[in-house]
Amino acid sequence: MDEYLIANGTVVTLGDNDEIIDDGAVYVKNGSIEDVGKTAELKEKYDCPVKVDATDQVVMPGFICAHHHLYSTMARGFTPPGEPAYTFEEILERLWWKLDRALTEEAVEYSAYIPLIECIRNGTTTFLDHHASPSCVDGSLDILADAVEQAGLRANLSYEVSDRNEPGQGVEENRRFLDSLSSRDSEFIGGMVGIHASLTVSDDTLARCREVAEEFDVGYHLHVAEGVEDHQDALENYGMRTVERLVENDICGDDTLYIHCVNVNEKEIELIRDTGTMVVHNPESNMNNAVGVAPVLEMLEEGITVGLGTDGMASDMPSQMRVAHLLHQLDKSDPRVAFVEAPELLIQNNVEIANRLFPVELGKIEPGAAADFAILDYSAPTELSGDTFLGHLIYGLVDATVDTTIVNGNILMQDKEVKVFDVPEVARECREIAGDLWQRIS
Ligand SMILES: [Zn+2]
Numbered sequence: 326m327d328e329y330l331i332a333n334g335t336v337v338t339l340g341d342n343d344e345i346i347d348d349g350a351v352y353v354k355n356g357s358i359e360d361v362g363k364t365a366e367l368k369e370k371y372d373c374p375v376k377v378d379a380t381d382q383v384v385m386p387g388f389i390c391a392h393h394h395l396y397s398t399m400a401r402g403f404t405p406p407g408e409p410a411y412t413f414e415e416i417l418e419r420l421w422w423k424l425d426r427a428l429t430e431e432a433v434e435y436s437a438y439i440p441l442i443e444c445i446r447n448g449t450t451t452f453l454d455h456h457a458s459p460s461c462v463d464g465s466l467d468i469l470a471d472a473v474e475q476a477g478l479r480a481n482l483s484y485e486v487s488d489r490n491e492p493g494q495g496v497e498e499n500r501r502f503l504d505s506l507s508s509r510d511s512e513f514i515g516g517m518v519g520i521h522a523s524l525t526v527s528d529d530t531l532a533r534c535r536e537v538a539e540e541f542d543v544g545y546h547l548h549v550a551e552g553v554e555d556h557q558d559a560l561e562n563y564g565m566r567t568v569e570r571l572v573e574n575d576i577c578g579d580d581t582l583y584i585h586c587v588n589v590n591e592k593e594i595e596l597i598r599d600t601g602t603m604v605v606h607n608p609e610s611n612m613n614n615a616v617g618v619a620p621v622l623e624m625l626e627e628g629i630t631v632g633l634g635t636d637g638m639a640s641d642m643p644s645q646m647r648v649a650h651l652l653h654q655l656d657k658s659d660p661r662v663a664f665v666e667a668p669e670l671l672i673q674n675n676v677e678i679a680n681r682l683f684p685v686e687l688g689k690i691e692p693g694a695a696a697d698f699a700i701l702d703y704s705a706p707t708e709l710s711g712d713t714f715l716g717h718l719i720y721g722l723v724d725a726t727v728d729t730t731i732v733n734g735n736i737l738m739q740d741k742e743v744k745v746f747d748v749p750e751v752a753r754e755c756r757e758i759a760g761d762l763w764q765r766i767s
Contacts, residue, residue, distance in 0.1 A: 327354070327355055327356075327734060328352070328353065328354040328355070328359075328371070328373045329352075329353055329373055329374050329375065329376035329377070329734075330350050330351065330352055330353070330364075330367055330368065330371065330373060330374070330375045330376070330377075331350060331351045331353065331375075331376070331377040331379055331384055331698065331700070331731075332350040332364045332367070332368065332375045332377070332378060332379065333348060333350070333364050333375075333378055333379055333380040334348075334349055334350070334377075334379025334380070334382045334383065334384040334700065335347055335348075335349060335379075335382070335383045335384065335703075335705070335709060336349030336350070336351060336361060336383075336384045336690060337383055337384065337385045337386075337690070337714065338361060338386075338689060338690040338691055339385070339386055339672055339676075339688060339689050339690065340386075340688065340689025340690065340691050340694070341689070341691070342689075342691055343711065344711070345709060345710055345711055345714060346361065346362065346363065348363055348364050348365075349361070349362065349363060349364060349384065350362060350363065350364040350366075350367040350368070351367075351384065351690060351696075351698075352367050352370075352371050352373070353696040353731075353734045354734075355734065356695065356696055356733040356734040356735075357693065357694070357695060357696055357734070358690060358691060358692055358693065358694045358695070358696050359692055360692055361690055361691060361692065376736065377700065377729055377731075377736070377739070379700050379729075381702065381703070381704050382700050382701060382702055382703060382728060382729075383700070383701045383703045383709075383722060383725070384690070384698055384700050385448070385690075385698065385699050385700070385701065385722075386676075386687070386688045386689050386690055386694070386697060386698065386699070387448055387449065387450025387451065387687070387688075387697035387698055387699050387730065387731070387732060388447070388448050388449045388450065388451075388642035388643070388671070388675075388699055389449070389450070389451045389452065389632075389642070389671075389675040389676060389678070389679045389687065389688060390444070390449050390451070390452035390453065390633075390634055390635055390640065390642055390675070391452075391453050391582065391605040391632035391633055391634045391674075391675050391678050391679075392453055392455060392546075392582070392584050392605040392607055392632075392634025392635065392636055393440065393452045393453060393454045393455070393634060393635055393636070393637055393640070394454065394455055394456070394457075394636065394637030395436060395437040395440050395441070395454050395456065395469060395472075395637070396424075396425060396428060396433060396436050396437075396456055396457060396458060396637070397424075397436070397440075397637030397638070398435075398436035398437075398439045398440060398755065398759075399424060399427075399428070399432060399436050399758075399759045399762050399763075400420065400421075400424055403420075403424070403759075403763055403766075405419045405420045405423060405766070406766070406767050407419060412552070412554070413551065413552025413553070413554055413614055413615075413616050414552065414554045416614055422489065423766050424762075424766065425457040425458055425459060426459050426460055426490075427460070427762050427765045427766050428458040428460060428461065428762070429460065429461060429758075429762075430461045430464075430465075430468060431758055432458075432758050432759075432762055433456075433458050433461060433465055433468050433469070434468050434472060435751070435754060435755040435758050435759075436755070437468070437469050437472040437473075438472055438476075438746060438751045438755065439751070439752065439755055440637075440640050441472060441473065441475075441476040441478060441746075442476075442743055442746055442748055442751065443639070443640035443641070444476070444478055444640040445476065445478070445730045445737045445738050445743050445745070446640075446727060446730075446738065446741075446743065447639075447640050447641040447642065447699075447727055448642075448698075448699025448700070448701065448727040448730050449478075449640050449641070449642055449699075450478060450479060450687075450697040450698075450699070450730065450731075450732045451478065451479040451480070451679050451683070451687055451697065452478070452479075452480050452481075452640075453480070453481045453483075453517075453546060453582070453605075453634070453678075453682070454469060454480055454481070454482050454483070455483060455485055455519050455546055455548075455584070456469060456482060456483065456484050456485060456519065457484070457485040457487070457495075457521065459487075459489075459490045459494060462484065462494060462495055462497075462498050463497075463498060463501070464498075464501075465484065465498060466482050466483075466484055466498060466499075466501075466502040466516070467502065467505065469482050470482060470502075470509060470514050473513070473514060474509070474510075474513060474514065475745065475746075476737070476745055476746070477732050477733070477735050477737050477745055478513075478732055478737070479512070479513050479514070479679075479683060479687075479697070479732065479733075480513070480514060480515075481514075481515040481516060481517060481546075481682050481683070482502065482514065482515070482516055483499060483516055483517040483518060483519030483546045484498040484499050484502070484519045485519045485520065485521040485547075486499065486518070486519060486520045486521060486526060486530060486533075486534055487520075487521035487522075487525040487526060488525055488526055488527055488530055489521075489525050492527065492529070492530060493526075493529070493530045493533050495519065496530070496533045496534060496537060499516070499517075499518045499519060499534070499537050500537045500540070500541075502516050503516045503518075503537065503540075503541040503543065504541070511683075511684050512683065512684060512685050512695070512733065513733075515682050515683060516541075516543060517538075517543045517544055517545060517546045517580075517582075517682070518534050518537050518538045518541075518543060518544070518545050518546070519545070519546045519547065520534055520545055520546070520547035520576070521547065521548060522547060522548040522549065522551065522555055523547075523549065523555050523558065523559055523567045523570055523571060524554055524555045524558035524559070524567075528563075528574060531571075531574045531576055532574070534576070535574070535575060535576070543580060544578055544579075544580030544581035544582065545576050545577075545581045545582070546581075546582045546584070547571075547576070547581075547582070547583065547584065548584045548585055549567055549568065549571065549583035549584060549585055549586050549589070549604075550566075550567045550568065550583075550585060550586050550587055550588040550589050550593070551584070551585040551587055551588075551611075551614070551616055552587075552588070552614070552616045553588055553616075555567045555588065556588055566589075566590065566592075566593055567588075567589070567593070568583070568586075568589055568593035568596050568597060569592070569593065569596065571583075572596050572600055577596075577597075577600040577602045578600055578601060578602060579600075579601035579602070579603070579681070580681060580682075581602050581603065582602075582603050582604070582605055582632075582678070583597060583602055583603070583604050583605070584604075584605045584607065584634065584636070585605070585606075585607060585610075585611065585616075585619060585636075586604045586606075586619050586620075586624065587611055587616050587617045587618070587619045588616075588617060589619075589620065594620065594623060594624055594627055594629070595627070597624065597627075597629055598624075598627040598628060598629050602629075603629070603630045603631075603632065603674075603678055603681075604619075604624055604629055604630070604631045604632070605631070605632045605633065605634045605678075606619050606621050606631055606632070606633055606634070606649060606670060607633075607634045607635060607636035607638075607645075608633075608645060608648045608649045608652045609635065609636070609638050609639065609644075609645060609648050610634075610635070610636030610637075610638050612648070612652065613638060618652060618653070618656045621649070621653060621666070621670070622653060622657070622662060622663065622666060625666055625669070630674050630677055630678065631670055631674055632670055632671075632674040632675040632677075632678045633645050633646060633649060633670040633671050633674070633675055642671055642675075643671070643718065643722060643723040644723055645671070646667050646668055646670065646671040646718070646719070646723070647667070647719050647723045649663065649666075649667040649670060650663045650664060650666075650667035650668075650719055651663075653666070653667070664715060664719070665715065667719070668715050668718055668719065672688070672718075675688070676688030676689070695732075695733055696731060696732075696733060696734040697731060697732050697733065698729070698730070698731040699727050699729075699730060700727065700728050700729035700730070700731070701722060701725040701726065701727050701728065702725055702726045702727075702728050703717075703721065703722055703725040705717060705721070706721070726741065727741075728740065728741055
């Protein structure tokens with residue numbers, strides 16, 4: 326029986342109880358949280374070791390990233406040849422579609438290790454990945470799943486189906502991977518049907534994706550209305566806007582994630598609401614690609630579940646939350662907005678999204694939930710209570726260093742030391758592979 330205490334910390338439970346416990350402790354047993362309370366009380370109750378001393382630290386549920394691209398690692402520092410991209414379409418064509426086509430099996434593997442390490446370093450314990458590697462499609466999701474299992478994290482994986490290289494490329498990889506999932510532990514690895522975006526798939530390809538989703542009873546993970554190109558393409562080729570086209574093709578529903586939704590109009594927001602489809606906001610990525618500001622506050626107002634992702638730019642979730650807060654304040658020229666909503670994306674809606682996709686309870690510290698934690702160095706300079714928590718989260722905890730990361734009771738990092746990878750060695754190998762890859766593209 327594997328049991329231990331995390332003790333002497335400030336425990337932020339979130340979840341239904343939503344308590345902040347000073348000098349708090351958590352009793353972990355066989356990968357689950359069994360009890361939460363004051364350190365003195367839990368030490369009295371349980372005869373087991375204190376494996377994690379969280380003195381001067383805040384113990385939170387592990388963070389969840391609702392949209393990631395592990396394959397984006399090799400883009401770091403790379404300057405695509407030719408003129409700088411201006412439109413979103415140029416960004417796709419000149420950078421991303423050149424980079425993903427150059428990925429070999431080895432590059433897929435090493436590009437995954439780096440963000441997995443960064444997830445561990447930032448307390449991101451669960452993520453949803455959207456993968457593309459057109460030159461090595463078959464088996465690519467297994468390479469990722471093996472890497473995720475090695476890291477000890479939880480991930481939902483999918484391949485971005487697209488017609489840009491050949492019609493329906495990736496459909497079979499999603500099918501194969503979903504079919505293989507019975508041989509993996511569903512508490513750690515799951516899958517969906519990935520689709521790149523409306524503008525790169527025909528109706529016929531959408532029908533093939535639908536077959537796979539129905540066969541395995543899963544939803545879709547796709548970019549929606551990121552740049553203006555998506556609805557321009559839908560209007561030109563199908564006589565309707567992006568979300569209308571997707572709903573018409575039944576690519577929607579309460580297990581489906583629309584990523585971005587920057588360029589959606591009122592009617593499309595109503596369709597997203599009426600179909601119960603979830604949305605994922607990626608503020609840093611939207612700013613980086615200069616595609617616009619997603620109507621996140623409007624979608625929340627309609628009751629849509631809007632989560633938060635990094636779109637491959639990073640693996641650190643609190644910083645995305647702060648950017649969402651600042652972006653929407655600036656966008657509305659109103660300092661009163663987004664203070665509650667930005668944290669809601671991360672600590673409520675990402676939890677709801679993950680709990681629809683994984684068979685274990687995530688995102689809260691309470692008995693029965695999975696023992697996934699981000700433990701941060703943080704000595705609060707002002708009172709830390711339920712009333713002040715959001716202020717501490719946005720202006721303080723966001724910059725706090727994660728000291729310890731735990732998934733399913735397994736300690737993946739402690740005293741800031743990643744235990745599951747030889748980090749300098751992995752990075753050295755990755756730099757070599759990236760150098761070859763850059764040369765091939767240039
Ligand atoms: Zn993306």
